[in-house]
Amino acid sequence: MYWQKDIETMDRAELEALQLAKLKKLVDYCHxxxxxxxxxxxASGITGDKIKCLSDIQYLPLTTKEDIRNNYPFGxxxxxxxxxxxxxxxxxxxxxxxxxxxxxxxxxxxxxCVSRLVVAAGASADDIVQIAFGYGLFTGALGLHYGLENIGxxxxxxxxxxxxxxxMLMKDFGTTVLVSTPSYALYMAEIARDIGLDPRKDLxxxxxxxxxxxxxxxxxxxxEEAWGMFATDNYGMSELVGPGVSGECTYRCGLHFAEDHFxxxxxxxxxxxxxxxxxxxxxxITTLSKEGFPLIRYRTKDITRLNYEKCACGRTHAxxxxxxxxxxxxxxxxxxxxFPTQIESVLVSIPEVGPHYQIVLKTVRHTTDFEVNIELLxxxxxxxxxxxxxLQKKIAHKMQTVxxxxxxxxxxxxxxxxxxxxxxxxxxxxxxK
Amino acid sequence: xxxxxxxxxVENRPGRLAEITDIIxxxxxxxxxxxxxxxxxxxxxxxxxxxxxQVEEVLKKNDLTVSITSVISVCINDKPGGLSSVLHVLxxxxxxxxxxxxxxxxxxxxxxxxxxxxxxxxxxxxxxxAHGFYGLEIDE
Ligand SMILES: [Zn+2]
Numbered sequence: 064m065y066w067q068k069d070i071e072t073m074d075r076a077e078l079e080a081l082q083l084a085k086l087k088k089l090v091d092y093c094h095x096x097x098x099x100x101x102x103x104x105x106a107s108g109i110t111g112d113k114i115k116c117l118s119d120i121q122y123l124p125l126t127t128k129e130d131i132r133n134n135y136p137f138g139x140x141x142x143x144x145x146x147x148x149x150x151x152x153x154x155x156x157x158x159x160x161x162x163x164x165x166x167x168x169x170x171x172x173x174x175x176c177v178s179r180l181v182v183a184a185g186a187s188a189d190d191i192v193q194i195a196f197g198y199g200l201f202t203g204a205l206g207l208h209y210g211l212e213n214i215g216x217x218x219x220x221x222x223x224x225x226x227x228x229x230x231m232l233m234k235d236f237g238t239t240v241l242v243s244t245p246s247y248a249l250y251m252a253e254i255a256r257d258i259g260l261d262p263r264k265d266l267x268x269x270x271x272x273x274x275x276x277x278x279x280x281x282x283x284x285x286x287e288e289a290w291g292m293f294a295t296d297n298y299g300m301s302e303l304v305g306p307g308v309s310g311e312c313t314y315r316c317g318l319h320f321a322e323d324h325f326x327x328x329x330x331x332x333x334x335x336x337x338x339x340x341x342x343x344x345x346x347x348i349t350t351l352s353k354e355g356f357p358l359i360r361y362r363t364k365d366i367t368r369l370n371y372e373k374c375a376c377g378r379t380h381a382x383x384x385x386x387x388x389x390x391x392x393x394x395x396x397x398x399x400x401x402f403p404t405q406i407e408s409v410l411v412s413i414p415e416v417g418p419h420y421q422i423v424l425k426t427v428r429h430t431t432d433f434e435v436n437i438e439l440l441x442x443x444x445x446x447x448x449x450x451x452x453x454l455q456k457k458i459a460h461k462m463q464t465v466x467x468x469x470x471x472x473x474x475x476x477x478x479x480x481x482x483x484x485x486x487x488x489x490x491x492x493x494x495x496k
Numbered sequence: 497x498x499x500x501x502x503x504x505x506v507e508n509r510p511g512r513l514a515e516i517t518d519i520i521x522x523x524x525x526x527x528x529x530x531x532x533x534x535x536x537x538x539x540x541x542x543x544x545x546x547x548x549x550q551v552e553e554v555l556k557k558n559d560l561t562v563s564i565t566s567v568i569s570v571c572i573n574d575k576p577g578g579l580s581s582v583l584h585v586l587x588x589x590x591x592x593x594x595x596x597x598x599x600x601x602x603x604x605x606x607x608x609x610x611x612x613x614x615x616x617x618x619x620x621x622x623x624x625x626a627h628g629f630y631g632l633e634i635d636e
Contacts, residue, residue, distance in 0.1 A: 473538075
């Protein structure tokens, strides 16, 4: 099923011609309407005319979250406030939030992007959808809300909090789709069982539209098992538009971009050079259609890779992998980029050990010694040393497959590693600089 | 002859072994035999006591990884070349010993026991008994 079939299955050559035309316009539009971009574009001497092909985008300046903050609140809006009909903002954990504005056309474009992804995930006008995202300045709830109304689904805006009430409504209304974060979906299933409801039997939820935080495959399996639902992932961020930037189809082999509105690139976070198809790096997005708050080459800090092959679902728009992590969390070991989420994904697949870990990096004879401390849980392995050694080897082998590095695995006692430790405590870097 | 042994996963850091034996002592339990083998990072502590289940419970409450295994105990004192004769009997019957350690009994003077972990301990027990060996009998 498609929402805008002509666009979603558009021939790539045609799509790329559309993107190029939009990109040329965007460059001049930003130059003429946003002082921040005028200064940058004038300095580099690039105008819309000079862009001859899509790969010329690499000559355009990058934009960071810092740039948006420096122009707080409305400095990067490209339209006067009389044309802006909505404001959203992302919660700034440090300092001022990043503020974004939408014109009427932007809201329409946004709703259509969300409609595309929810239809691709399997939602329809017959569905009753409960939205368990917090409403307010955050884009997640209202984004999904209007996109789902747009396809004719029945939207129940339960918002966040009071989980027992959510569950009661879910049962009484016969809700079929849940919109929430992956962790809240798991939490809800737990509360359901606590109050005597079996989500698989007593509730009708068949589809989960999960987003706003990363979801590993292992976590998705747990959610599907707990709810008896089909769970899909979607991606977006308020700076770009909110949810609707990309989302999984029912084949779940990557998240399809709305590529006519959002142009994706991958760059190396350190050198800022462009990377090719299939290469892992930082996702950079250019908004091709936004009027109120256009962005040129916005650095998302999310690490992923792109795939331009036509999908089995028929869509031609590029797909991104589930994000591997944030570039801020990246650790460079022996020239290889390692993300905490990669290590977590290995550990949750090995029941003999716990999910917590600590990375220790040392310099031994001029080379890096990479060790990972992991908590041993399975007591049945204590009969023989060889079993513990076998477990260490098994973990090291899986790490090698996922990371491309072969760490030394140290087994430690349960609950001896710190819980909820930030990067500083999860990684002990004793390397000589 | 077949008795229960407690295995405990212990990290190799100063004072850790003392902390664990303290936990056992604080519960008024006497350790009859103890063995520890270690690598650079961790060790497996093996304990024989008369209160196996109680020790297991206490250690698990302290978040330790603990398991109970059956092992064979054989008295080796009152036969000349006792240990080697036990080992010969087992070797002649193709029985492999995964690990073993010895301790001196505190109840009867001059008695020594060897504790062995053997996969098929029932068969080993039968053969050893047929050759006149006997071991510890611990009832909980
Ligand atoms: Zn697809």
